[in-house]
Amino acid sequence: MNATIIDGKSFAEQTLAQTRAEAQALSAAGWAPRLVSISVGDVAAAELYVRNQQKRAEAAGVGFEARNYPASISLEQLQGVLAGLNADPRINGIIIQRPLPAHIPVKALQKAVHPLKDVEGMHPASIGNIVYNDLELGPCTAVAAVEILKSLPLQMEGLNVCVIGHSEIVGKPIAFLMMGLGATVTVCHHMTRQVAVHSRAADAVFVAVGKPGLVHGDMLKPGAALIDIGINRVDGRTVGDADFDSCAEVAGWITPVPGGVGPVTVSILMKNAVRATRLQMEHYQAAFAAAV
Incomplete structure (x- = not known):
């Protein structure tokens, strides 16, 4: 195995610690x-x-x-x-x-x-704001996947990225988030011809389709980052959309399933909850501030 396994649980704990500090400050207020x-x-x-x-x-x-x-x-x-x-x-x-x-x-x-209480980031306004690179309350899974990639020693500007899957709440938001960071993005879906041609050219691959074993090691560029967002049940086990063993032989970094994107998604949900609280506090303060 060549790939570095990304520890989503550790990443999530760091996010929760930061969120807890802000939650305590809001509670005090x-x-x-x-x-x-x-x-x-x-x-x-x-x-x-x-x-x-x-x-x-x-x-x-x-x-x-x-x-x-x-x-x-x-x-x-x-x-x-x-x-x-x-x-x-x-x-x-x-x-x-x-x-x-x-x-x-x-x-x-x-x-x-x-929209101010949309902590899942799934209201049409929340999804639409991503086009303008407004990430106050982004869709949790998409934001989690991108935050994991941002934590790696990769230059986001000019990075070649392949997103496999184009759902409204994961694939498409990831594409816009990565474009907002300056990456060059290719989006593949069920009508894409020769997905492997696109994935092999990418420095980072996101996969979120819901099809176990969809991505194999021979579909990756050596040293690429693979962010597996899929969650599937196979023979009583939870697995992702990537064939972990073959991909880990080629990738530079890989998220496991479980223990990868999942824990980070929940930590982003809590981060959104605290952000939403702050936004509502500011909204009420502005709406009901006493005239001077």
């Missing part, structure tokens, strides 16, 4: 960060994520409340719940857990969360 998690119906699929988020929130000094609503709740009722949370200054961030029942479109709920 009367603005204790607080998150509300919204799940609908059977929570078994999301239960592990909620527990992990609560644990990380406690480590970051962020209050956390999990709310579950019956599967029979209507979209209009849930939008009403979100409107109440949007208007409550004691709540600083809202997380929509997935999966949702078929009659509840996730995009409709994401649009219903106020």
Whole structure:
């Protein structure tokens, strides 16, 4: 094995320590960060994520409340719940857990969360701000993946980057984030011909497709960074989108699955929660400041 394995857990702990210090400062000013998690119906699929988020929130000094609503709740009722949370200054961030029942479109709920409380970075305004290189509340997974790459001894300006996967909340935001850093970016998707031609020319490869073993070592430039964002279950194990063993023989750096991008994503969620609290504090101070 030639590649340096990137320790996402260690990276996440460093981020949480910085976030905790800011959360303590906000709490001292009367603005204790607080998150509300919204799940609908059977929570078994999301239960592990909620527990992990609560644990990380406690480590970051962020209050956390999990709310579950019956599967029979209507979209209009849930939008009403979100409107109440949007208007409550004691709540600083809202997380929509997935999966949702078929009659509840996730995009409709994401649009219903106020942009200042969109700690997941999935509101259309949050996604759109990336085009302008505004990263106050960016989509957590995309930001986590880019932050990991930025931590490596690579010059971002002019870096040749290949993004495999073009989803609205991961692949496309990563492409815009990297362009904002000065990288030259190629985006591959299911209609791309000869993905390996593009990935072999890249200094850094991001893969986020949801297909185990999609990327093999012979698809990488020797010494390239590989950021594997995929999460798949194969024979009872959690694996990424890359064939780890063959890629580790060629890459210079590689993120493992689990233990790579995942922990950093949750730490970015908590960082967003504290940022959102600060933005709301500044908003209220500006809106209700006493006239001099």
